[in-house]
Amino acid sequence: xxxxxxxxxxxxxxxxxxxxxxxxxxxxxxxxxxxxxxxxxxxxxxxxxxxxxxxxxxxxxxxxxxxxxxxxxxxxxxxxxxxxxxxxxxxxxxxxxxxxxxxxxxxxxxxxxxxxxxxxxxxx
Numbered sequence: 001x002x003x004x005x006x007x008x009x010x011x012x013x014x015x016x017x018x019x020x021x022x023x024x025x026x027x028x029x030x031x032x033x034x035x036x037x038x039x040x041x042x043x044x045x046x047x048x049x050x051x052x053x054x055x056x057x058x059x060x061x062x063x064x065x066x067x068x069x070x071x072x073x074x075x076x077x078x079x080x081x082x083x084x085x086x087x088x089x090x091x092x093x094x095x096x097x098x099x100x101x102x103x104x105x106x107x108x109x110x111x112x113x114x115x116x117x118x119x120x121x122x123x124x
């Protein structure tokens with residue numbers, strides 16, 4: 001694997017709240033701190049696509065252990081391995097609306113309200 005060409009983050013840069021200051025962060029928090037260009041370069045350096053990175057950050061996909069370790073290493077420990085390896089039952093379903101703090105691209109398609117469940121005495 002070739003050496004990543006990520007721009008260095010200045011120690012006094014407000015966007016570079018290092019892992020030792022606030023502890024490891026989730027992929028979404030890392031994305032918000034460093035922006036699209038940096039995260040796109042990070043994804044490519046780790047051997048994945050930016051689209052897959054967005055799915056990981058939005059908790060729609062779970063990375064492999066190897067990919068999670070590369071993401072943690074290239075983020076210099078700023079991202080948390082435990083948060084990247086979210087248990088599968090905590091992942092968001094594929095039809096779920098976008099996260100409020102997540103990627104604002106697109107509009108939620110699920111605006112219809114479903115019918116309320118029938119009262120218990122009507123269930124046969």
